[in-house]
Amino acid sequence: MTDLLYSEEEDALRAAVRGLLADRGDPASVLARAESAGPVHDPRLWKTLAGEMGLAGLLIPEERGGQGASHREAAVVLEELGRAVAPVPYLTSAVVATEALLACGADDLLAELASAASVGVLCVGLHTAPTAGLRTVRVENGTLRGELTGVADAVAADVLLVPADDGGLYAVAAADVTVVPRVSLDLTRPVATVVLDGAAGRRLGEAAPAVRRALRAGAGLLASEQLGVADWALTETVRYLKERTQFNRPVGGFQALKHRLAQLWLEIAHLRAAARAAADALATGVEPDLAVAVAQAYAAGVAVRATEEALQLHGGIGMTWEHPVHLYLKRAKADSIAYGTAGAHREWVGGLADLVGPGGGGEVVVRG
Template sequence: MSDLLYTQEEEALRAAVRDLLDDHCEPASVLARSESDAPHDRELWKALTEGMGLAGLLVPEEHDGQGASHREAALVLEELGRAVAPVPFLTSAVIATETLLICEGGAAAELLGGLASGRTIGALAVGFATAPGGAFTRVRHENGALHGQLTGIADASVADVLLVPADGGLYAVDTSQDGVTVTPQTSLDRTRPLATVTFEAARARVLVDDAERADLAVRLGLRAGAGLLASEQLGLAEWCLTETVRYTKERNQFNRPVGSFQALKHRLAQLWLETVGVRAAARHAADALATGSGEPNLAAALAQAYAAPVAVHAAEEALQLHGGIGMTWEHPVHLYLKRAKSDAIALGTAGRHREELAALVDLQAP
């Protein structure tokens, strides 16, 4: 059985990423970006990719990547979740990259190199609410061009290239060309915006020309996203717990810290137990994806079935226990609540993952 504890190298990576986020991702700046028309932090993305090479963690060295594993990518997502960082790491460096890894040929290799450098941002053109085993919409491919419309595509507004499933295969489409229109949708979480993408005779490069293999590539990308999303939810829950404990120690009522009240102690203790459980599930999913052992499908479903409700609970408790200040727009807790609520729907709901989990272990679904 693999050791799920953090290695020294992983702790060093965590410290480096956290230091960078402390310098570039203060809550006030994230809040300001979420209210603007350009929520993505390009400067932070450049620092994470060109400065630290994090976009290429899952890319093999022969494609100019780091040749690391899902464990390292999960660690980065923990810290990004802790900071609610408005960067497309999950969509580009995890989901799009994992989808491309099963593709063969020069077009896929070229794209992998671009994604690894961070100079190219990719997104899988599948609705962000789609579970790894769920149905997804395909567009029409005709005479080398794509026609159709896809909705709920995460980070499409910042993507340079879209990986688009169409009848008969998987295709790469540059978003800057004529025939591709990206229309922002109203999103609860402005730090990870959604968009509708319309293709009108958009030129496409073939990545996979076999429908079955294309379907497999998409599902592997979604599986990696679902499994590692639990690490983002872990970082989010830990921030909520840590900040709430700190605040309840400082906030006085009846001449004593509110954190000394037994009722609040019990609520925070319960939240700590739930967060520890998320850590175990998230680490297990990352390790199963990294090693290919321990049934990655089962590990990803288990992680999402447990992590999503806990992240929402942590954010709700943080908002309530911060009292009046937690309800203000200036306090960052609402950013975490929105991210937690959005993540709970992303890549399949907890209920959907419970159904998949039940099928995998031959139990009746709840």
């Protein structure tokens, strides 16, 4: 039977990442970066996290320059990054782009990503589900032309992995393309349009299997990020309600609020189980499609509800820009469509279980 409890090594990793983020990536500093006119990504934090701690190479085997860990360890890192809404391209580079490169066997680029010498980004819209069709650019006279929208963290990339209409996945230097930032709801994970106008690219391998593997891993480990977001929201709300008083007693002592918090705690406990199951399935290869689809069918709703409750139960201070809770709500809302909506993943679950919705399409209906 699979053990979904955290190992001693995973607990130690969590403590190390949480300690770093408390020192260099606390919510107040993230809020300041998000509101500044400069880049939202924190290169100093990324250098320490990815380079000095070696966490960018967790999913890369040791013989290929990485740490040789698994998706379980990467999930622990993403829980803590979600808890801090850290503005670093870990999910997009150390997970999604890395998985695509592993599928293609691009060892030189993997070594660059593992050492944090480069940031890689897969040029697929953040909203794209693992089962969705793939948008590509054109190959003309040996160069790439076209544009791809909604690409997360493209502004921080050094190398872009671009799917083309000849079925190939190409590595393109970020200096050879135009990256146009777009307004993003999530201030800590910017999106952009990538424009290729005769860019030179190196063909790495077949795009379809590499992109599907990458998006599946991204969706599965996104659940751990959503778990971190939801857990922060609950923890901070409980702490605040213990401190705030009304009618000479702590607000948290009112039974109606206790019931709301207890229900939220239960939902987050369920989310933790689903996220851990997805990470373990990706690590072991035992039915990863089903575990990822189940986790994402559930995770978005819990993360959004937890952050909405946090904002409301913080009262007036929760409605201000000075409090970081709005960053968590925006991250939860943006994550709710990242790598496929909950509805898309429910349909995926239905397909895997041979369940068909009314009329043979739409959302899956399960009775019984």
